[in-house]
Amino acid sequence: MRDLGTGFGYLAKGQRWVAGHGRWLGFGLIPGLITLVLYAAALTGLALGADDLIAWATPFADDWSSPWLGLFRGFLTVLLFALGLFLAVITFTAVTLLVGQPFYESLSEQVDKSESPDGTAPESGLPLLRELWISARDSLRILARALLWAVLLFFLGFIPVLGQTVVPAIGFCVTGFFLAQELTSVALQRRRVEVREQLALLRANRMMTWGFGVPLALSFLIPFVAVFLMPGAVAGATLMVRDLRGENEVPPGEPRPQLDPNAQPYGPHPQPYGGQAPHPQAYGGQAPQPYGGPNPYQQ
Template sequence: MRDLGVGFGYLVKGQRWVGAHGRWLGFGLLPGLVTLVLYAAALVGLLYGADDLTAWATPFADDWSSPWQGLFRGFLTVLFFALALFLAVITFTAVTLLVGQPFYESLSEAVDRSEGGDVPESGLPLWRELRVSARDSLRILVRVVLYGVLLFALGFIPVVGQTVVPVLGFCVSGFFLCEELTAVAMQRRGIELKQRLPLLRSRRLLTLGFGVPLTLAFLVPFVAVFLMPGAVAGATLMARELTGEGAEGGPLPGAPEAKRLNPPPPHPGSPPAPRRTGPAADVPREW
């Protein structure tokens, strides 16, 4: 149970870090605001059309007498919107990280630099970083959809569907939310998705202690936007522990060694390496 508190502690430390480095908060707000507007428009449209969608999907209930038709379709509408909200919470982080990739990667590097020691860098051009992030996010989304469909079906079970299933839903959301956030720091360390998932499962309570409170906070409008920069900072601190660089809970036995992905020094006389361009090049590395 100690790991639950440690995970939550990293979330708090991340918010404190951006609070002490205010400019990073400003940079981190922009991608979240853009994503929030897009998601809000989609959810509002879904809310207005949810009744018609439910009626279209249940033509067999057209001849049902009142109040059974209304209760049945109302229950399905609530479940459908809850599933959409569940998917929105999960994918919001992935989309925001994709939109703000250059900024969040630079923020994560700044957190590493403030902790001392080596600062791993991917050494990849921006377009390849975006491709890797999009590919991994798509793989996570497939897993989330499968869990979402399963939980949606379990929601029809009396009592269990209204008590246990929502708790499981928040745990699943918190786990994958934590994965998306720690991916920013772990990708720079050469730790791929197939390594990250077992690593997070081996410290499940630590992962849930970080991800579940953040998932609950993300349900409040606008909160996700303001917490994202600190969430990335806290996830970087937690990634340092998971890879054996931190001291909070000690290194994880069998944790993959963090790879420094900086390209080796060029040989004398060799042409200089191409300089990365794009938005990330304009973001200061530290303040």
């Protein structure tokens, strides 16, 4: 059953995967560090200039008496910074994925290869520039949706009681959903799944998506944590995509069956026309040759 625990399980499994592949952990930290520096500078500038910005935007309150002027503008300043922090959490993943597209593409592909029975990974077949364009375009689409939610939640935050309890909880669910979408898009784009199909897939498995994305959104509020969790989050999102697409042969946590070295040539291997190839004796010792060539059963 795909529930909150299943989604969180993939998040944890992704972290374990990169912990066991130290080279890929270091490789995946580079984009996050670059983005962190950019966002830290932006949030610092917002914190330093928020008071002046609110004062400029509310000239009608200049003549208000104390303490109402300070309380009103102080409340708006806190809301403005909270909105900026919300947008930073929402967009951090998108920007990091855009900056680190080649890094995370390689990481996700390696996870696919490690989980695939035949050691292969799906490939989009598109040039790198085309992939970057699709990633940027889809990120802008998701950002537009996230901004609409951010504006709505910003105004709902003025509602007494609900604005301080229910609205923040909804905000984390929205943030978690979009974080999961951005992270799973790395693996889904290689499978040529369009952004509308991605959203539909995640909505159909909303509890699993929240179980993956909401804990990640909460952890991203802690400085520097997002940088170190990003490689594992990409790995976990790839594992979750394999589940959502029905590509996992065994449930997470269970051992993957090993190939029997004494297995017959026509064992459980995939056949070119689907199904299991019949035993050669069914053809009187003459096995069909779909690709031509000598018959190994002919004496």
